[in-house]
Amino acid sequence: MDTSITxxxxxxxxxxxxxxxxxxxxxxxxxxxxxxAKKGCDHGQCGxxxxxxxxxxxxxxxxxxxxxxxxxxxxxAGVSALEGGAGDDAPTSLHPLQEAFLAHDGLQCGYCTPxxxxxxxxxxxxxxxxxxxxxxxxxxxxxxxxxLDDDEVRERMSGNLCRCGAYxxxxxxxxxxxxxxxxxxxPDRPAQPEREAAR
Amino acid sequence: MTVQQARPVPNRAVGIAxxxxxxxxxxxxxxTYAAEHRDLQLDDPLHAWMVTSxxxxxxxxxxxxxxxxxxxxxxxxxxxxNAPRAASTDDRELAVLxxxxxxxxxxxxxxxxxxxxxxxxxxxxxxxxxxDAEPATVTLDAAGEDDFYAPEQVNAGHETxxxxxxxxxxxxxxxxxxxxRYSTPAEHNSPMEPHAATARWDGSVLTxxxxxxxxxxxxxxxxxxxxxxQSQLRVLAPYVGGGFGSKGLPHAPEVAAxxxxxxxxxxxxxxxxxxxxxxxxxxxxxxxxxxVRIGAEPDGRIVALEHAAIGGTSRIKEYAEQTAxxxxxxxxxxxxxxxxxxxxxxxxxPSWMRAPGEMPGMFALEVALDELAEACGxxxxxxxxxxxxELDPETGNPYNDRRLVECLQRGAERFGWADRPTxxxxxxxxxxxxxxxxxxxxxxxxxxxxxxxxxxxxEDGRYGVAIGAVDIGTGARTVLAQIAADxxxxxxxxxxxxxxxxDLPAATVAxxxxxxxxxxxxxxxxxxxxxxDHGDTPDPGVQTxxxxxxxxxxxGHALHSFGATFAEVRVHRWTGELRVTRLLGVYSVGRVINxxxxxxxxxxGLIMGLSGxxxxxxxxxxxxxxxxxxxLATYHVASHADVRGLEVDxxxxxxxxxxxxxxxxxxEIGIVGTAAAIANAAHxxxxxxxxxxxxxxxLFLDVPPLP
Numbered sequence: 001m002d003t004s005i006t007x008x009x010x011x012x013x014x015x016x017x018x019x020x021x022x023x024x025x026x027x028x029x030x031x032x033x034x035x036x037a038k039k040g041c042d043h044g045q046c047g048x049x050x051x052x053x054x055x056x057x058x059x060x061x062x063x064x065x066x067x068x069x070x071x072x073x074x075x076x077a078g079v080s081a082l083e084g085g086a087g088d089d090a091p092t093s094l095h096p097l098q099e100a101f102l103a104h105d106g107l108q109c110g111y112c113t114p115x116x117x118x119x120x121x122x123x124x125x126x127x128x129x130x131x132x133x134x135x136x137x138x139x140x141x142x143x144x145x146x147x148l149d150d151d152e153v154r155e156r157m158s159g160n161l162c163r164c165g166a167y168x169x170x171x172x173x174x175x176x177x178x179x180x181x182x183x184x185x186x187p188d189r190p191a192q193p194e195r196e197a198a199r
Numbered sequence: 200m201t202v203q204q205a206r207p208v209p210n211r212a213v214g215i216a217x218x219x220x221x222x223x224x225x226x227x228x229x230x231t232y233a234a235e236h237r238d239l240q241l242d243d244p245l246h247a248w249m250v251t252s253x254x255x256x257x258x259x260x261x262x263x264x265x266x267x268x269x270x271x272x273x274x275x276x277x278x279x280x281n282a283p284r285a286a287s288t289d290d291r292e293l294a295v296l297x298x299x300x301x302x303x304x305x306x307x308x309x310x311x312x313x314x315x316x317x318x319x320x321x322x323x324x325x326x327x328x329x330x331d332a333e334p335a336t337v338t339l340d341a342a343g344e345d346d347f348y349a350p351e352q353v354n355a356g357h358e359t360x361x362x363x364x365x366x367x368x369x370x371x372x373x374x375x376x377x378x379x380r381y382s383t384p385a386e387h388n389s390p391m392e393p394h395a396a397t398a399r400w401d402g403s404v405l406t407x408x409x410x411x412x413x414x415x416x417x418x419x420x421x422x423x424x425x426x427x428x429q430s431q432l433r434v435l436a437p438y439v440g441g442g443f444g445s446k447g448l449p450h451a452p453e454v455a456a457x458x459x460x461x462x463x464x465x466x467x468x469x470x471x472x473x474x475x476x477x478x479x480x481x482x483x484x485x486x487x488x489x490x491v492r493i494g495a496e497p498d499g500r501i502v503a504l505e506h507a508a509i510g511g512t513s514r515i516k517e518y519a520e521q522t523a524x525x526x527x528x529x530x531x532x533x534x535x536x537x538x539x540x541x542x543x544x545x546x547x548x549p550s551w552m553r554a555p556g557e558m559p560g561m562f563a564l565e566v567a568l569d570e571l572a573e574a575c576g577x578x579x580x581x582x583x584x585x586x587x588x589e590l591d592p593e594t595g596n597p598y599n600d601r602r603l604v605e606c607l608q609r610g611a612e613r614f615g616w617a618d619r620p621t622x623x624x625x626x627x628x629x630x631x632x633x634x635x636x637x638x639x640x641x642x643x644x645x646x647x648x649x650x651x652x653x654x655x656x657x658e659d660g661r662y663g664v665a666i667g668a669v670d671i672g673t674g675a676r677t678v679l680a681q682i683a684a685d686x687x688x689x690x691x692x693x694x695x696x697x698x699x700x701x702d703l704p705a706a707t708v709a710x711x712x713x714x715x716x717x718x719x720x721x722x723x724x725x726x727x728x729x730x731x732d733h734g735d736t737p738d739p740g741v742q743t744x745x746x747x748x749x750x751x752x753x754x755g756h757a758l759h760s761f762g763a764t765f766a767e768v769r770v771h772r773w774t775g776e777l778r779v780t781r782l783l784g785v786y787s788v789g790r791v792i793n794x795x796x797x798x799x800x801x802x803x804g805l806i807m808g809l810s811g812x813x814x815x816x817x818x819x820x821x822x823x824x825x826x827x828x829x830x831l832a833t834y835h836v837a838s839h840a841d842v843r844g845l846e847v848d849x850x851x852x853x854x855x856x857x858x859x860x861x862x863x864x865x866x867e868i869g870i871v872g873t874a875a876a877i878a879n880a881a882h883x884x885x886x887x888x889x890x891x892x893x894x895x896x897x898l899f900l901d902v903p904p905l906p
Contacts, residue, residue, distance in 0.1 A: 021317045030246075030316055035235035036228025038440075040391045041474040045831040048391055076228040098226040102218055105799050109672025110225025111392040111440030117226055154839040161831060163391050163441050164672050165806030166799060167842045 005069040009034055010078025018065045025049045027065035028073070036075035036114045040161070047160030050115035050122070051075050052082075057122025059159075076114030079121055097121060097177045104176070106169030112162045120174045123156045127178075145178040153178075200731045205724035205750055205859040212681040212691045213860055216794040220677045221438070221670065230438040233410040234395040234471050244397065245274060247459050247470035248319035249452065250309035250326045251479065252301045255335035255824030256545040259299040259328060262309050266325040272318030275462065276326060277310040283458050286426030291515035292548045293424055295454040301330065302515035303547045304337075304824035305479025310455050312468065335545035337824035339486055339511050342542035347509060353521040353539045354555050355645075355711070360538045361527055361593065366492075369503025369534030373494025377570045381491060381563035382891045383874075385511075385817035385826075386484040388552045389836055390671075392440020393474060394481045396453050398460035399467040405457055406433045412446045413708035414701045415667050420449045421457055432457075436699045439671040443807070444551030445482045446671065447710040452480055478829035482550025483817065485511045487522045489563035494534075499575040499582045503534035506564060514543040521556030525641055525871075526564050528757060531588035545824060551710065553807060554867040557642055558874075565638035565875030566890060569882065578621070579637050579879065580611050591757035599856045602787040603639060603761040606850065610637070610785040613848060614765040623886035624905045631769040632902075633780075634884025638872035640762035640784070644854075644863045645713040650721035651704035651746040654687070654729040656737035657695065662687055664726075665697040667706035668718040673866055674796025675714060681792055682719040682860055686726035688735075704744060712760075712864030715792065716857060721747040723859045756856055760863045762786040764805070766876040767844070770884045775899035779809050779877055781844035784869055789854035790861035797865045801847040804869015810837035812874035816893050 001020045006013060009032060018027050025042070028034040028051075037060055040048030044062040051060055052074040060073075074082060079095040097120055100106070107113040127145040135155045136143065148156070153171050162170070224230035231237075252259075264276035282296035295307050309326050313319035336342055349359050370376060398407040405427065411417050411434065418432040425432070439446060456470040472480060487510045494503040508522035523537035552558070572579040584604050590597055611617065619635050620626065626633040655663035664683040670676040676698060684691040697703055707717055725745030733741045767781035784805050791797045814835035818827045828834040847869075853861025874892055882888050886905045889898050 019315060019317045021321075022315075026316055029235070033237055035231065038228065038232075038392070039234075039471070040393065041831050043474065043830055043832070045474075046391065076226065094223065094226065098223075101226045102222040105219060105222075105795050107219070107222065107225050107672075108674070108796075108799055108803060109391065109441040110221070110230050110438065111232060111390070111672075113225045114228030117228075150843065151840075154843070157839040159838075161391065161836060161838055163389055163443070163807075163836060164799070165803030165837070165842070167806065167837075167839050168802055168845055169799065171839070 003066055005066060007068065008072040010075055011081060020066050022065045023061055024063045024065045024068055025060035028060060034075060036077040038111050038114060040112065047119060048112050048115040050119045050160065052118050052122055057119050076117040079117060082121065095121070097173060100173035100176045101170065104169035104172040106166050106173045108164035108166050112160060116160045116162065116170055119157060119160045124178055148178055202724055202728040202731055202745065205720050205747060206727060207855040207859045207861065208685045208723055210685060210790060210861065212684040213792050214790060215681070217677065219674055219796060220680065232392050232438050232440050233408045233436065234397055234469055236397055236408045242399070242467050244467040244469040245312045245314065245463060246316045246319040247456060247468050248311045248323040249307050249455060249476060250311065250323045250328065251476060252304055252306045252308045254301055254330045254332040255304040255337050257301050257330050257332040259301060259308055260331050261329040263327040264309065266327065267311055267322040270318060270322050270325060272314040273311060273322040274314065275312040276322070277459060277462060278308065283462055285424050287423045292451055293449065293454045295451050295458060303479065303513060303545055305476065305547055307451055307455055310459055312459055312463065335824055337544055337546050338819055338821045339488065339542060341821060342544065346542040347540040350517060350519040350539065350541055353519040355521055357521045357524050362536045364534030366503050366505050366534045366536040370492055370494040373502045374497045375495045375571070375574050376493065377567060377574050378492045379567055379570060379890050381489045381566060383487045383559040383562055384892060385486045385819070386552055386811060386815045387478055387817055387834055388443040388445035388483065389477070389831070389834065390441030390443055390445060393477055394446065394450065394452055394472040395470065396456035397467055397469045398456045400460045400464050402464055404431050404433060405460060407457060408435050409453060410439050410446055411436050411449065412439065412442045412669055412671050412710055414669060414699060415705045416708055417449045417453060418701045421454060424454060425457055425461065432701065434701045436669050439669055442671045443553045444555065444710060447551045447708050448482070450481050474831060475829045478826040479547040482548065484552035484555065485518065485520055485549035487520055487559040489522060489560065491563050491567040493567055493571050495571055495575060497575060499571060499577040499585050501530055501532035501586050504530070504532045505536045506560070507538045508560065509540045511544045511546065512541045513546050513548040516548045518549045520559065522560040525557050525560045527593040528591050528759065529564060529639065529641060530586040531592065535592060546819065553804070554642060554870045557867070557871045561638070561640065561872045562874045562892060565872050566878050569636065569879040570888065580607050580616060583607055583639055594757055596755055596757045599756050599758045600852065600854050601759070601761060602850055603763070606761055606763040606785040606787055607639070609848065610763040610765050610783055614783050616765065623883050630772050632772055632884040633767065633769050634880045634882070635765065635767045636876045636879025636883055638764050638875035638879060640764055640868050640872035642712055642760050642864065642868040642871055644758035644760060644857050645711040646750065647707035647713050647717040648748050649746065650706050650717050651744060652721040652725040653704050653742060653744045654725045655742045656733065656739050658739050661693045661695060662689060663695045663697065664722060665703045666718055666721060667701055667703040668698045668714060669709045670698060671709050673709060673714065673800060674793060675709065677796055678715055678792045679718060679722060683722050683726060686723040687730070712866040712868065716862055716864055719860050719862070720750045720858050721745060750858065758857055760786065760788045760868050762868050762872065764872045764876040766880040768877060768880040768884055770881060770899050775896035777813060777881060777894055777896065777899065782809060783846040786849045786868055787852060788849060788865050788868065789852060789857055789863035791849055792860060792862050798847050800865045801869040802845055804867065805845060805873055806837050806842055808870040808873025809841065809877065811892060812877040813841065813893055
């Protein structure tokens, strides 16, 4: 059975006809050709389909499109327009978190990356709102994104799998943007100096 | 002047850490993968959904598609009776829908084509398949001794067996002997992008966006099956969401997509393999069992070494993991025997997964070395140093540049190995035992002939560089431009690189840690020929194509990379939970072309090794033949919270015996030895010797105190 719904995706309003069985992810990918949200497992096990749905990170493969009539969705293609991003007037710009992913090489094949980016932005906002995680010691104490240590970031990001193993760069990128102290622990840079370009 | 063979290139751009050139497309999600191409999508694709067998062996009696065809939106249902006929069915894995035989559970038995993904999926559910099931053997345990046979050769063309000296006499006369049975479970590559293809047949050319590590190999393999000339297949793979070997060779779903496209001429067909289907249809690392026997002098010097590997393969297509080949070249020792036997099972077809052979083989060998160190009372690092061979034991040839000892020593210093207590169970920190372990790593330097590159002079001093290579996340798009810049002696910013398309000059697979070296050599050769032909100020439009048929001039050398992996683990004294708290890999891989992307490759290898050490286990149902753990909730791979304390280092070197760039390869060595280092660290922490992956918590319950 088909039904018509309205979705706002990355600031653009779409009237779209979906099958009532269509997941939000398939509505984006197959009906609207918005492929920034990726399908890695279709079962809520990998996090690749994460978007910001009404401002919160959300798996789009585990929800039906018809449940989101009128909702606003931001994918990794649209996060630069968010608060803290470069703004609407610079559509080719990146969100600072995306810049940090590039600087820390927090990606390889790129397939999980848009989900990691959306998840990280949503996660930092959750921390700002004071949400604790499984590894938060004191549930009563307020949380500040800048205070999240590596363990907190890892725990909060563990719904997003990366088979290439870019986890270290992703955590570095998130902590840089969260504005916290430099990462604890050992330097994990190559020991040899990286040569200056000869030209 | 004809450039017969690429000459070494002075490094300028090569060796510089630079940002991944396709990063922006990836962090925004605008990079387009195989199921995301709008030029075909706009043409209103049909969605394909595979119906797969529910028996492990037997025949399809009847496919009843009537209910599916009655469903609105379902256009066609292909089965073995109405699917287009293949021109060749020699490769049984790729003989999709050609006859009624079922060779494994999860095999494609029908294909539903529909207007929407929802209709295709529902249609597939409605297809009723009737079988005549036959008794099946689906596990190694169920295979009888007679079922094991010696394959003609093992993967990558290695000899099945190799014997030097008199192993039995060597073992019998040795002062110290260790012996063990080591096993690794079947493992699944599990790239984040599921295998997928979007294909369209226009009556003369089949165009296919594919998730593959080798566009030309897909065209070359599929053309004879589809009854086409290779020039009638155009395969594109601009972005590929990981592969780790599973996308190195074409698998049945690609044939299904191509066949379906040819059945509905003019209409694109999009086929995405579900995560569950990937566990049967896209290759996997087969289970391995290694029997290792080592005889040594009291000081740990190896006299005799046997590595006898057995494993499973599929009855419909042989794949024999080369598990024992590392034992042929890794350490000194006069007497040596390495053998491979496989049992043909009624299971899905295994294939390449990151460091096939070395990963499971070096788990066995490097845990055995740790046992030898313990038996001799020798430090595990020293033991490896003492067994350093002068010449390659397998061939008698000198190594290109064997720097294992430096990797071990640099790693030991950086890791703080000297402070390590010698006996197990020596460190308790609250509820945790703490231990450290080491293992060596190695990977052969492969070089694939026949790569072709085209160099074109463009306006404004720019150069077009074209080769059908594929970037599966390795950074090929970034590093090939660096190589081209050095070979042409221009700035990297003046290179316009084109890859991932069979319309470009032919290229070999992104695999075997040989992609960059092999493609790079062709680019260097073409560039040097270009300069010979057109000089330093070429007219825009001039072009040179070069093919690298040979390099290195390596006859008489054993070409390998080496490394050392150090691990620190904590094992919970009451729950058995094991955490890897530090992991250091030090590598000797020739010139590192781009420190940023190479480092990510090493880290990714280490993490996949950690994942294999702690989590990954394919559990096959012995009754029905399918993988029970067939999703990412039950087949665990390492997540963010599992990964901490990673360090990577490498030796500053260049190896012009290997490639004109001085590089060898970085993609696979990081996974090699990592699981052994972790298992050895777990033994150091607890005194429990684990010889079977993965290292699960139950193995560390009720640990007896050491005397």
